[in-house]
Amino acid sequence: MGILDRMVKWARIRSPWILHFNTGGCNACDIEVLAVLTPRFDVERFGILLKGSPRHADVLVVTGPVTRQVAKRLKRIYYQMPEPKFVMAVGACAVSGGVFRGAYNVHMGLDQVLPVDVYVPGCPPKPEAIIDGVVKLLKKLEEGG
């Protein structure tokens, strides 16, 4: 691997900007995601920033069950993100459908719609679990490139 590639990889691991998208969850997961950004946990120490625009983001953090109505919009957001991009499914609903699994109006998990890189189970997952998920994602990046 050339020095340039290594530099790019180093930068990529150290500055993942996230975009948070709620596909119809009960908001508990969202509060936990916000807790990750606030003083007690503060993921800015890893260089993680919350961005508003999909064009600026690297990691799409999805919470909540993927309803049939939102799936199309979720895909559109995903296509608007520039490569390389990653997807994190946070919460039991996003991982498998959770308590809504089998309902007529939801997909059985985010991976039915988008390629998912990291699953963070829990209802809602603790902020520590979400940070652990982020770290796993970064490790995957470091190994796979």
Add this chain to the structure above:
Amino acid sequence: MEVLELILLILATVLFPGVVFCTYYALFLEWVDRKFFARLQNRVGPWITGPKGILQPIADIIKLLAKEDITPNGVDRAGFVGAPFFALTLALFSLMFVPIASTSGILSFKGDLLIVLFISTVFGIIIIFAGYVSASRFSIVGTARAGLQFVGYEIPLFVSAIIPALIARSLTLKEIVEWQIAHYPLILCFPAMIAFGIFIVCSLAKLEKLPFDIPEAETEIVAGWATEFSGKKLALFRLSTDLKMLLLAGLATALFLGGPAPWGFTLPADLNPYLAALIYSIWFVIKTIIVVLIMSTLKAAFARYRIDQALRGFWRYLTPLSLAILILTPIVAYHFYW
């Protein structure tokens, strides 16, 4: 002899205190700003990238440069590609006028303060242009807000930057700095200290920092005028914002804090020029960091204003106040400073 001078000039423009120094120093200032802001909010801020996260802004820029660069359908191609380059080039060009390693900038001529202020006005227009050509509804809303805010802060900024020029009786940055070396930093003079406050507040609005980040309010309009920019273009915009922060901090230093000259003692005239340049740049760094820390404190202390509140603040209070001290300055200066 002439060849040597030419080489020195080229080195000064490219390396120190020119493009390379300014770029890295601007990124360092972003780190200072982010870290201090985070500490004020009881967070740690950037931490793992380099010692204490000092390389964080560089990592951000490299990552953005290596990302896919999307040009959406329906944008004005030439404008969309050109706007970030314009922003960056103008920011670098205007930094050539700021006194860093001596009492004058790399470029210095009579009336250069007006040129710098003019270029800093063009920044605002480029932002409006960039949002307008990207043809997305969020960009258009952000652009409209940027334009409204632009008419608000530009007049007080201009007037407050002219007040030091009035007291020093020169529109040249070099002569303003030399006046302050001969007398005292202008922040200690009566009307100029109010002008300093106005200058800082308007700089925050120009940089779209927190109380005035209305044009890119991410909780309301996605990312404002920057919504459609990704990859390299976003990296150039981020860099140009940092350079703008350095420019405004450098201007505040040159106009109000005595430029790069040390406080408390004057350098002897027969000092080795390289040593003098070193001392000057160290003091420049100290003073710009002080200005940036003041800005971060204001950022942390205030929540975002609504656009009407911000405009009312600018038009009702800052503009009349700045005009009032503009009238007062010659009277006070005539009695005390001239």
